Amino acid sequence: MEKILFDQLQEELYYEKLTNGLDVYILPKQGFNKSFATFTTKYGSVDNHFKSLQKQEFVQVPDGIAHFLEHKLFEKEDGDVFQQFSKQGASANAFTSFTRTAYLFSSTDEFQSNLTTLIDFVQDPYFSEKTVEKEKGIIGQEINMYDDNPDWRLYFGTIANMYHHHPVKIDIAGTVESIAKIDKDMLYECYHTFYHPSNMLLFIVGPVEVESIMEQIRQNQNSKKYEAGAEIERNFESEPDSVAKKMERLSMNVQTPKVMLGIKAANVQQSGKELLKRELATNIYLEMLFGKSSPLHENLYTKGYIDQSFSYDYTQEQGFGFALIGGDSAKPDELAEQLLRILQQSKTGTGLTEESLQRTVKKKIGSFLRSLNSPEYIANQFTRYAFNDMNLFDVVSELEQLTFTDIKHIANELVTDDRITVCQVIPK
Amino acid sequence: MAIASETIKHKSGYKLHIVRTTKYKTNTLVFKMKAPLTKETVTYRALFPHVLQSNTSKYPTTPELRSYLDDLYGAGLYVDVTKKGEYHIISFTIDIVNEKFLSDTTPLLEKAFSLLSEVLFQPKVEEMAFDSATVTNEKRALKQRIQSIFDDKMRYSSKRLVEEMCANEPYALEANGRLEELEQITPMSLYDYYQKALNEDEIDLYVIGDLSEDEVDGLASQYISLSDRKPVVLSRQANASIEDEKEVIEKIDVKQGKLNIGYRTNILYGDPQYFALQLFNGLFGGFSHSKLFINVREKASLAYYAASRVESHKGLLMVMSGIENENYKQAVDIIKEQFEAMEQGDFTEEELLQTKAVVKNQVLETVDVARGLVELLYHNVLANQSIALDEWIEKTEQVTKEEVIKVANQMKLDTIYFLTGTEVQR
Numbered sequence: 001m002e003k004i005l006f007d008q009l010q011e012e013l014y015y016e017k018l019t020n021g022l023d024v025y026i027l028p029k030q031g032f033n034k035s036f037a038t039f040t041t042k043y044g045s046v047d048n049h050f051k052s053l054q055k056q057e058f059v060q061v062p063d064g065i066a067h068f069l070e071h072k073l074f075e076k077e078d079g080d081v082f083q084q085f086s087k088q089g090a091s092a093n094a095f096t097s098f099t100r101t102a103y104l105f106s107s108t109d110e111f112q113s114n115l116t117t118l119i120d121f122v123q124d125p126y127f128s129e130k131t132v133e134k135e136k137g138i139i140g141q142e143i144n145m146y147d148d149n150p151d152w153r154l155y156f157g158t159i160a161n162m163y164h165h166h167p168v169k170i171d172i173a174g175t176v177e178s179i180a181k182i183d184k185d186m187l188y189e190c191y192h193t194f195y196h197p198s199n200m201l202l203f204i205v206g207p208v209e210v211e212s213i214m215e216q217i218r219q220n221q222n223s224k225k226y227e228a229g230a231e232i233e234r235n236f237e238s239e240p241d242s243v244a245k246k247m248e249r250l251s252m253n254v255q256t257p258k259v260m261l262g263i264k265a266a267n268v269q270q271s272g273k274e275l276l277k278r279e280l281a282t283n284i285y286l287e288m289l290f291g292k293s294s295p296l297h298e299n300l301y302t303k304g305y306i307d308q309s310f311s312y313d314y315t316q317e318q319g320f321g322f323a324l325i326g327g328d329s330a331k332p333d334e335l336a337e338q339l340l341r342i343l344q345q346s347k348t349g350t351g352l353t354e355e356s357l358q359r360t361v362k363k364k365i366g367s368f369l370r371s372l373n374s375p376e377y378i379a380n381q382f383t384r385y386a387f388n389d390m391n392l393f394d395v396v397s398e399l400e401q402l403t404f405t406d407i408k409h410i411a412n413e414l415v416t417d418d419r420i421t422v423c424q425v426i427p428k
Numbered sequence: 429m430a431i432a433s434e435t436i437k438h439k440s441g442y443k444l445h446i447v448r449t450t451k452y453k454t455n456t457l458v459f460k461m462k463a464p465l466t467k468e469t470v471t472y473r474a475l476f477p478h479v480l481q482s483n484t485s486k487y488p489t490t491p492e493l494r495s496y497l498d499d500l501y502g503a504g505l506y507v508d509v510t511k512k513g514e515y516h517i518i519s520f521t522i523d524i525v526n527e528k529f530l531s532d533t534t535p536l537l538e539k540a541f542s543l544l545s546e547v548l549f550q551p552k553v554e555e556m557a558f559d560s561a562t563v564t565n566e567k568r569a570l571k572q573r574i575q576s577i578f579d580d581k582m583r584y585s586s587k588r589l590v591e592e593m594c595a596n597e598p599y600a601l602e603a604n605g606r607l608e609e610l611e612q613i614t615p616m617s618l619y620d621y622y623q624k625a626l627n628e629d630e631i632d633l634y635v636i637g638d639l640s641e642d643e644v645d646g647l648a649s650q651y652i653s654l655s656d657r658k659p660v661v662l663s664r665q666a667n668a669s670i671e672d673e674k675e676v677i678e679k680i681d682v683k684q685g686k687l688n689i690g691y692r693t694n695i696l697y698g699d700p701q702y703f704a705l706q707l708f709n710g711l712f713g714g715f716s717h718s719k720l721f722i723n724v725r726e727k728a729s730l731a732y733y734a735a736s737r738v739e740s741h742k743g744l745l746m747v748m749s750g751i752e753n754e755n756y757k758q759a760v761d762i763i764k765e766q767f768e769a770m771e772q773g774d775f776t777e778e779e780l781l782q783t784k785a786v787v788k789n790q791v792l793e794t795v796d797v798a799r800g801l802v803e804l805l806y807h808n809v810l811a812n813q814s815i816a817l818d819e820w821i822e823k824t825e826q827v828t829k830e831e832v833i834k835v836a837n838q839m840k841l842d843t844i845y846f847l848t849g850t851e852v853q854r
Contacts, residue, residue, distance in 0.1 A: 008529065008531070009453075009529065010529065029451070030451075031449065031450050031451035032451050032796050033431065033792035033793065033795065033796055034792065034793045034796045080726065082716040082717055082721075083717050083782075086715060086716065086717040086782050086783075086785070086786045087778075087782045087785070088785070089785030089786055089788065089789045090786075090789060091715070091716075091786060091789060091790070091793075092716070106789075106793060107789055108788070108789045108792035108793060109785070109788075109789065134729045135729075136729075137729030137730065138725055138726075138729055138731070138732055139732070141684065141730070141731050141732040141750055141751065141752070142732035144683045144684035144750070144752075145582075145684050145732055145733075145750045147683045147684070148581050148682050148683050148684050149580070149581075150579055150580075151580075253680065253681040253682065254578070254579040255575045255576075255578050255579055256572055256575050256576060256579060291494070291498075292490060292491070292494040293490075293491050293494035293495040293497070293498050294491060295491050297490075297491070298489065298490050298491050301490070301565060301569075302561070302565055304565075304568055307568070307569045307572045307573070308569060308573075309572075309576070328572055328576060328579075330572070359495060359498040359499055360498065362498060362499060362501050362502065363497075363498040363501070363502030364502065365501060365502070365530075366500070366501030366502030366503065366524075366525045367502045367504075369453045369454065369501070369525050369529055370453065370454050370502070370504065370523060370525065372453050373451075373452045373453055373454060373797070373798070374797070375796075428681065
């Protein structure tokens with residue numbers, strides 16, 4: 001077991017790679033009542049075309065299957081696992097993103113039993129035709145719920161505008177039609193391909209005794225047989241740099257229009273420090289232009305183009321990345337024009353100053369420290385970072401090293417006409 | 429050891445609550461103002477906190493104020509307006525990094541007090557009125573906040589249920605206020621109301637973090653000083669009596685129907701049966717092992733979510749679910765059957781134990797988050813009680829099956845509300 005100290009943050013992290021390839025991290029947090037564990041596989045909605053471990057050939061699976069599998073894993077021959085967790089006082093959950101599927105629980109008691117339950121249920125799939133069919137009704141309602149949600153439609157509408165082929169454009173849950181095609185054999189095929197310990201990460205945070213927890217995990221894993229893990233081959237069609245569509249208007253039953261401007265990032269093959277730097281620098285750049293301390297934000301607010309729903313964010317994973325900027329707006333066309341103008345003018349330096357960089361970096365350091373109050377944040381983000389070969393605890397030092405030149409470089413690299421798209425939700 | 433304990437000090441015009449803990453990297457200040465929820469004041473109260481957090485006399489524009497916050501390592505400043513029972517609560521929150529995690533040794537806690545004081549007491553004012561441009565902006569933003577409820581159909585259906593169910597009670601009012609009132613508010617009338625609220629509201633200041641009580645007490649005296657007052661305390665009302673169940677069906681353009689059902693629990697926080705009510709809710713619809721989740725979602729496959737929650741200070745329990753329009757009758761029948769099962773005690777001792785463990789877990793988790801801890805402690809202010817958090821846990825553990833059955837039998841279904849995209853077979 002390796003011990004990694006973060007002096008300034010007053011945190012210590014323990015790490016071990018088990019013989020079956022599973023990465024295990026433990027972050028003790030004394031003083032908290034709650035312990036939290038996430039068990040995550042590097043498998044998300046974008047992984048729909050891959051070389052199957054069973055067949056050794058490329059297969060294309062229905063949209064929404066990673067999320068469907070997440071739902072089904074909770075059900076066992078003798079009932080569902082939620083029951084087991086709640087008997088042990090824990091609350092369990094799971095989520096599927098573009099690139100990950102995470103299973104998690106939190107508890108304030110019986111941590112070791114809950115941890116065993118978590119590991120064992122994820123590593124013991126049970127799918128039957130009958131329960132697979134039944135799940136289609138439940139997930140169908142989940143899809144309908146999101147269909148009625150204008151913010152979700154706007155978010156996916158913008159991403160769908162950006163991409164020609166990349167599966168990030170597909171809704172994580174799929175559609176009622178696509179999930180109808182899922183059967184239990186497909187679920188097993190995906191399961192065996194992506195749920196190998198060497199493709200997974202276990203993160204534990206809370207008032208725990210490190211040595212005994214690590215020993216419990218070692219014993220649990222040693223008692224299970226796994227073939228050596230193989231590198232997973234995924235297939236993605238090549239994706240042009242330009243957006244697929246410049247503009248889309250969705251009409252829905254809303255009172256206030258919504259608008260989102262998306263910028264599709266090019267050169268999205270980075271990982272590790274390089275990716276960390278790009279992601280932080282781009283977020284700082286957006287914050288400098290659009291944060292509440294920016295005069296540009298004030299101007300948009302005073303003119304009534306934005307309200308407090310306005311937000312902006314940049315995210316990048318292996319193979320795709322995008323900035324999203326927008327919110328509710330009574331004047332959606334004007335807002336889109338203004339945003340575009342602000343972005344373009346920033347390439348010549350408008351809205352970007354050394355002083356605002358220093359201030360924004362300070363702000364980001366503070367909000368990073370604040371987020372370390374949250375065990376959920378630490379576990380989820382640490383895992384996302386690790387899957388991209390980055391270290392969450394490098395954030396502060398990386399922020400401190402950013403220069404004004406880095407930010408100007410981002411402005412020039414990111415803002416390119418044919419990589420910008422706009423999506424609106426307008427009242428019917 | 430107590431799970432969290434507060435030291436309460438009576439200051440001039442308010443109560444200071446200090447909670448010491450080493451678990452956070454930040455210190456948090458929450459300033460709470462409470463007054464009865466009324467038609468006449470609700471919109472004023474929803475508006476003025478947003479005007480206050482826009483700027484101050486020292487930082488007369490939002491960019492200036494927000495730049496100052498950024499310089500304080502991204503100190504957070506948030507306002508929030510909610511209703512709890514028939515009280516309308518305004519909260520100002522500042523959270524700020526504890527400087528022991530920084531190489532910079534600026535005394536950030538003092539800066540936070542000073543800033544809170546600036547925001548509360550030194551607004552940008554001209555001739556006994558708020559800055560008119562600020563008021564114009566915030567009126568527009570509030571209007572959008574009120575309208576945005578309609579755009580989120582889950583929030584909209586919850587709001588509509590409450591409007592139908594509590595039609596003649598203050599609780600029907602939205603915490604964000606009323607559009608029809610908004611136009612009439614002027615910079616001057618708003619400023620008058622703000623002063624009145626500062627002078628008359630019941631005020632509590634919570635300070636949480638790794639800090640010294642003496643230091644906090646000293647900072648509070650130095651920066652937060654208010655006139656003495658006698659806050660309005662509402663009588664603990666019995667619920668409105670219910671004659672017949674109401675059924676309200678509203679047709680609107682949605683893909684998924686939203687089913688919301690309201691029950692009168694006739695139990696408030698502070699009542700002896702309150703802990704049994706929490707367990708009733710846990711068994712009925714609060715968790716993923718609850719009857720609603722198992723029977724509406726897992727067995728009948730009708731919904732993605734089917735849950736219930738308790739409004740502790742108004743004596744309500746609300747069920748919410750999203751279903752196919754044509755499954756309305758089936759879903760209502762299942763929910764009613766599950767309620768009857770609770771009335772008949774159709775749950776095991778083991779399930780009760782399981783629910784106690786999860787409820788206890790939920791309380792302990794909530795106190796791990798500074799703002800969650802404040803919300804739990806604030807129940808006592810709302811209900812004029814002094815129940816320690818440890819007592820929550822003990823009392824929950826003592827609840828018997830008979831007590832839960834009794835709670836079920838004293839509850840009454842009041843209103844069924846269904847938001848639907850098509851005509852419905854009743």
